Amino acid sequence: MAGEPHAIVIGSGPNGLSAAIVLARAGWKVTVFEAERTIGGGVRSAELTLPGFSHDVCSAVHPFAVGSPFMRTLPLGRHGVEWIEPPAMVAHPFDDGTAGIVERSIDRTAAALGRDRAAYEKMFGSIARDWPLIETSVLGPLRWPRHPFALAAFGMQALQSAQSVARSAFVGETARALFAGIAAHGMLPLDRRPTAAFALVLGTMAHVAGWVLPRGGAQRLTDALVAHLESLGGEVVADHRVTSLDDLPPARAVLCDLSPQPFVRIAGDRLPPSYRRRLERFRYGMGVFKADWALDGPIPWRAAACTRAATVHVGGTFDEIIRSEEQAWSGPPAERPFVLLVQPTLFDPSRAPAGKHTAWAYCHVPNGSTTNMLPRIEAQIERFAPGFRDRVLARATMSPADIEGRNANFVGGDIGSGATDLRQFFARPTWKGYTTPVRGVYLCSASTPPGVGVHGMCGYFAAKRALADLTS
Ligand SMILES: Cc1cc2nc3c(=O)[nH]c(=O)nc-3n(C[C@H](O)[C@H](O)[C@H](O)COP(=O)(O)OP(=O)(O)OC[C@H]3O[C@@H](n4cnc5c(N)ncnc54)[C@H](O)[C@@H]3O)c2cc1C
Numbered sequence: 046m047a048g049e050p051h052a053i054v055i056g057s058g059p060n061g062l063s064a065a066i067v068l069a070r071a072g073w074k075v076t077v078f079e080a081e082r083t084i085g086g087g088v089r090s091a092e093l094t095l096p097g098f099s100h101d102v103c104s105a106v107h108p109f110a111v112g113s114p115f116m117r118t119l120p121l122g123r124h125g126v127e128w129i130e131p132p133a134m135v136a137h138p139f140d141d142g143t144a145g146i147v148e149r150s151i152d153r154t155a156a157a158l159g160r161d162r163a164a165y166e167k168m169f170g171s172i173a174r175d176w177p178l179i180e181t182s183v184l185g186p187l188r189w190p191r192h193p194f195a196l197a198a199f200g201m202q203a204l205q206s207a208q209s210v211a212r213s214a215f216v217g218e219t220a221r222a223l224f225a226g227i228a229a230h231g232m233l234p235l236d237r238r239p240t241a242a243f244a245l246v247l248g249t250m251a252h253v254a255g256w257v258l259p260r261g262g263a264q265r266l267t268d269a270l271v272a273h274l275e276s277l278g279g280e281v282v283a284d285h286r287v288t289s290l291d292d293l294p295p296a297r298a299v300l301c302d303l304s305p306q307p308f309v310r311i312a313g314d315r316l317p318p319s320y321r322r323r324l325e326r327f328r329y330g331m332g333v334f335k336a337d338w339a340l341d342g343p344i345p346w347r348a349a350a351c352t353r354a355a356t357v358h359v360g361g362t363f364d365e366i367i368r369s370e371e372q373a374w375s376g377p378p379a380e381r382p383f384v385l386l387v388q389p390t391l392f393d394p395s396r397a398p399a400g401k402h403t404a405w406a407y408c409h410v411p412n413g414s415t416t417n418m419l420p421r422i423e424a425q426i427e428r429f430a431p432g433f434r435d436r437v438l439a440r441a442t443m444s445p446a447d448i449e450g451r452n453a454n455f456v457g458g459d460i461g462s463g464a465t466d467l468r469q470f471f472a473r474p475t476w477k478g479y480t481t482p483v484r485g486v487y488l489c490s491a492s493t494p495p496g497v498g499v500h501g502m503c504g505y506f507a508a509k510r511a512l513a514d515l516t517s
Contacts, residue, residue, distance in 0.1 A: 056302030058086025063501030085267030332458025
């Protein structure tokens with residue numbers, strides 16, 4: 046390495062790369078150290094099943110990336126990112142062969158919801174209208190908002206539980222189940238606050254940004270972030286696990302794309318005991334059991350509308366989803382788990398040999414669970430797509446331990462880098478947010494505000510904090 050870098054970023058997830066880009070844009074020389082042999086953290090693709098079948102190892106659907114106020118400023122298209130928007134955003138099949146659909150248009154989504162039409166239009170219409178005013182507050186740290194009234198209107202609903210908002214706003218099963226399915230991305234029991242926030246934010250993103258996929262897979266997004274960083278003079282060193290902050294070359298700033306547990310492992314001795322204790326009390330949430338399939342043909346959904354969306358929420362009724370998420374928190378894992386499924390090759394044939402397909406799915410399980418959920422996930426898909434199993438050419442699975450083994454941030458398989466319960470919604474991972482008591486050392490992972498998702502906003506705000514502290 047020539048000369049001394051001014052800034053070091055530990056971890057090459059989307060937040061680490063975003064922090065690196067903000068610093069490099071400010072004229073700093075930046076080196077990113079990545080523990081794994083492949084770059085990208087939660088945004089990677091690989092041939093997990095058979096040669097020629099490319100699977101997203103972690104993130105697959107990227108409304109936050111296109112909707113991110115920071116990522117929108119990056120020349121991702123110039124570096125090869127092409128977003129594919131499926132005709133519908135989410136499909137949610139039911140046992141009677143019908144499906145609820147979230148369309149890009151609020152009106153068209155609401156029009157199919159019968160008696161809940163007006164309630165859906167009112168709920169998502171008002172948030173979508175205010176979104177440009179509140180997006181940086183919602184996707185950022187707690188601070189005084191520029192548009193307090195718009196944010197307050199959103200916050201009053203968002204801080205409720207998804208269960209209570211769905212029950213009070215909607216009367217029909219379709220709207221309630223759609224709402225619960227989207228809220229379940231938050232990985233908390235749906236009777237807890239603030240699970241409504243996930244449904245409202247992700248639901249709004251379906252209408253204002255789109256639940257899109259990068260052509261060729263998630264790795265393309267990482268590759269573009271790296272190419273942009275390199276064009277600004279930064280570098281990424283893969284296969285380089287940082288085991289102690291003391292081993293790093295001298296740098297003015299160190300930004301850690303780490304959740305609290307791996308951060309304490311490398312910084313523990315330098316942290317004041319009270320701060321260290323607070324990090325050790327940080328709570329990881331439910332884990333994930335994931336499966337990927339190489340398929341001989343598309344998934345044979347009974348509800349044909351399911352082929353219009355890349356994302357399919359496979360969980361049946363509102364009550365079933367509530368039960369499944371409760372069991373994923375308290376155990377034992379559900380017999381009929383709520384399954385989040387993505388079928389990318391319907392819209393992006395480049396990811397599989399001609400005429401073949403892939404599918405990606407996971408369900409939530411208690412943190413660190415060792416239960417093999419593959420039979421239950423496949424039974425849920427088969428329930429709504431009879432004949433699915435006959436199309437399977439090969440399958441690969443990842444237990445919570447495998448997920449943590451591929452990325453130290455996802456402790457116990459918690460892909461959210463920490464539970465987003467009410468306390469950790471505001472104090473993430475502590476009230477200090479990005480700042481640590483060690484001068485020049487910052488946290489920039491999804492364990493800081495605004496949390497889980499591929500938006501780079503944690504990295505953006507952490508790097509801005511570092512620049513404000515260290516260049517004033
Ligand atoms: C199965 C799965 C599905 C998901 N689906 C979606 C989705 O569809 N859409 C979405 O928006 N989000 C999704 N997510 C969540 C998303 O991937 C994460 O929120 C996001 O990657 C967090 O980014 P990050 O930069 O904070 O950290 P990470 O992506 O976790 O990256 C951290 C990096 O730090 C590295 N690291 C750790 N310790 C060290 C060390 N000591 N030295 C050097 N490097 C180290 C890790 O190897 C890793 O590369 C999914 C995640 C998983 C696992």
